[in-house]
Amino acid sequence: MGGRFPRVARTWLVVLGVALGVSLALPAAPAAAHNSLSGSNPANGARIAAAPERVELRFLAKPNPGTTKxxxxxxxxxxxxxxxxxxxxxxxxxxxxxGKAGLYIVGYQLGSADGHPIKGEVRFTLTTGTPAELPSPSASAPEPVPPSDAASAAAPSSAVPATDGGGSAVPAASESTDGGPPGWLWALGGGVLLLVAAAVGFTVRRRRAGT
Incomplete structure (x- = not known):
């Protein structure tokens, strides 16, 4: 009994030591495989009036120039x-x-040891930008018009389209070109004929019914 207990205790100590080592190593593996941004200049969300000559990104680990975009x-x-x-x-x-004043977005993509790219962005606002280009004097000033051309452009045109017999050169859109009676007159005559035919038929039926 005395010799068996120490052996069992030593076995459990070894098992606990291995488990503790594994638990400590597991959180460290993703941290070593993945890099991340630690800071930037300008800072994320900053509003600046003077534009910097360069933007700086700082990471937790050294990025690989070949896989960094x-x-x-x-x-x-x-x-x-x-x-x-x-x-x-x-x-x-x-x-x-x-360039112009407004929002600027710095996007980055890093390679990682496990093959999964790391993407992110930093945003800052530039409150002053390049001034708008002013129009040149030659573009804004109208070209002078010669007096003869100006007089001819201002004078109303006296040309009148020639007509035959003093009538209008273009016939009115509502004019009819055929010489027959209008359509509504034909419709009215047809309606009267239908009424007469109906009255005659009704009279004939009554007479037959009376005989």
């Missing part, structure tokens, strides 16, 4: 990248080409 999109879906990103440890710096 970064985009910057400005208002009207205009590309705001001004060159290739540079990698320095866990930091990535992206040259920035500011």
């Amino acid at each position: 970064i985009t910057i999109t400005g208002p009207d879906n205009v590309d705001a990248l001004d060159g290739e990103p540079t990698f320095s440890g866990t930091r990535v710096r992206i040259p920035f080409a500011p």
